[in-house]
Amino acid sequence: QWQNPLPQGDTLNDVWGSSATGFYAVGEGGTVLFYNGSSYSEMDTGVANTLSSIWADSLSNVYSVGDSSTVINYNGTSWQSIDPGMGNKTLKGVWVAGTGDIFIVGTVGSYGIYNGTDWTSGDLNVSTQNVLDVWGASASEVFAVGGNGEIHFYNGTDWSAMDSGFTGNHLNGVWGTSASEVFAVGGGGKIVFYNGTSWETMSTPGVTTPLRAVWGETSDNIFAVGGSTGTSTVVNYNGTSWEAMTPAETNRDLKGVWGSSGSDVFTVGNNGHIAHYNGTSWDTMPQGVFFGFIYDVWGTSPTEVFAVASGGNILFYNGTSWDAMTSPTAREHYAIWGESGSSVYIVGNLAIEGKSLYYNGTS
Template sequence: MLAVLLCAAASVVRAQSVCSSDGWCWSNPLPQGNPLWSVWGSASTDVWAVGDAGTILHWDGSAWSGFPSGTTNILYSVWGTASTDVWAVGTSGTILHWDGSAWSASESGTPNYTLRGVWGSASTDVWAVGGSGTTLHWDGSMWSQTSSPNWDLSAVWGSASTDVWAVGAAGAIVHWDGGAWSLVSSGTDNSLYGVWGSASADVWAVDLRGAIVHWDGSTWSQTASSPSSGLSAVWGSASTDVWAVGQAGTILHWDGGAWPTVAASGPTNSLVGVWGSTSTDVWAVGGYGTIVHWDGSAWSAFPSGATNNLRGVWGSASTDVWAVGEGGAILHWDGNAWSGFPSGTTNPLWGVWGSASTDVWAVGWHGTILHWDGGAWSPVSSGTNADLFGVWGSASTDVWVVGEDTAGTILHWDGSAWSPVSSGINVGLFGVWGSASTDVWAVGYDGTILHWDSSGWSVSAGGTPIFLNGVWGSASTDVWAVGDDFGGDARILHWDGGAWSSVSTGTGTMSGLFAVWGSASTDVWAVGLSGTILHRQ
């Protein structure tokens, strides 16, 4: 499966990386890897998708590209009346508006509540719904709060300005008749996450336990269920053409008589948003930046790439880069595309480094050490069963490996064998790099940073609540360390020759980073969870 996904990604040229203003770009997955929550468009050549960390993507009919949102808040829903009038809502009462040229913030007046759904009947009649029964209304000039039953609401849709439905927690369904919101019995106590209809007497709602309920103009009743997979969103082009998507890549289709499952090729990540311009042009989005498309005959994954957690990256040149990760994954970049290589192990690999294109080391769990000789990867005895996380050397006869057991494991390769060296600490080490044989850095748990000056290892920093997983530099005065905080968010530190300082990724990625490498100070790669690959250029 890995090789198939990589080949698919390499063969499609319509994927464009999403870049930040400070030069970090997504390289894998493409177009980016943050979870996406909602998708909507005004036409087949004007589609928006929104997600975590303020992510906003746009499809112009040929490629997905990133747009600055001005926020790092999660965006849960997007909807509009036209290509120049689009709304996105999210956490902390975030409301953004697209006027055809830029996204700008709109005051919601509800900073303490998450907004999860947005829909309207016209540019002067838009609803946003969210936590604790929040129902906001846009009249063309401002947002105002309306009174509604106190239920957390997840989605909103209507057939007209006097017929609007919002669904949410514990089976809550509320209805707007043009004058007030009222609670309507749903027939289920499962939390509902998506709602859509083709007409006032044909409305569907779905929930995370797989239930599907239907409004026929007089009552809501359960019509079907997908007990093995929860459902998150629903949309259709007509009463006989309705799609429901959900967990583990579940896709169901209503043809007017039944809800059969429809398979999608590619990743089985959860899908949480669905929309289409016609019955033959439907998009669904979800976890890890997943984007899948229906062309009228089959669902296919938009080019993404491997989504193994990647832990290590190194290269001998800009056209010869290796990345390693979970399941023994080894990927190679030739300057144009990433492709998979057999590793001979299923142990997670965490570090990779080489002295040349024909002398590359990869290390991982249970003392795993692999060597690339230019033709194949083969195992080499490490003499330990400790989990190994980082590898670096100044030459083919001077290579360091760091890891974790009861203390900070450090191994050294002298050209013929691996031998242990005392670290002097009792916490795990995850990354190692140096500018010379007398200037080597090792990083690890609790923000630990060790330095080797040829006589011994000494502590340079530590005691901060972050994991430092990887370290690399272009010179002794330009060193990068990457990792994550205890909440899993990406962290990047920089050494300028005198001190370590924190640096923002600028991409809003919520995925932890595990390794960093570059060919120069202006060409730096960082890799991490869910196939995340960032590039500083």
């Protein structure tokens, strides 16, 4: 069964963590909640924009993105804003390669890439569709998905369009185990799979609501979440077929999913909803510090999890409780990712300041 984190009523959009005692949830108002295994605390991000996505490689290197080109990074101590040079874009997805290269995607086909020294930005093949998520097997094997079933591939030098065989609906999330095993989820409960050569549509019986995010432990234990107003959707892939799971609450639109293992999985959504899967049942996680939209979640371990939310809110979970982090902006955060707990990036709607956010473990 799933459990709900009320009282915290803002929508949470994404979740990431490193273990059951350390994860983050992000959402409306720049909210980032941190859970330490027992309770939630809200982190001070300094931003008020909605945060949509979160990603990290440890609790001290976390990135989140959102409205108005918001990108913030957490370094293990505090959150800082970063300028990706993308102008007034709503940023939807962030992913960081093992080399430290950062990939950000957003509205109207926009992207930004950081190579460790400089940012470059542009449009994916002059696409007019919004790019909603990004994931890679390496810095030269990166997949971006978005509106009208569009999928773009980056080979380390150039972007090229791929034929997904899926049109008419958005692809909202992407994740894989390698460049030859990639899953993308989207509207109408659709899931497409890339085998290294071509994309194919997978069977998802009985699932008709939009799927918004996907994460897996292995190729035979994958979770996809979504929903619509008044409806929650959670499905699991066992290596052979997708099967529906019973959510903690049936009336939450789930925005993000992340786990440190197949028995330590977090999902976030509207009205501050956070739920945890222990390998047997889903349970709500009461956190009581934020009640709006949480858009994305990412972590490094069960005791180090970040979540980004609307109004620039950032939440941090230390394995015991969720706390608010100080954010330098009040703009929306949509995505978060990091290299470690002391190097975290958040992107979102931060066009006026022309910044993204970076956390260095202190500020």
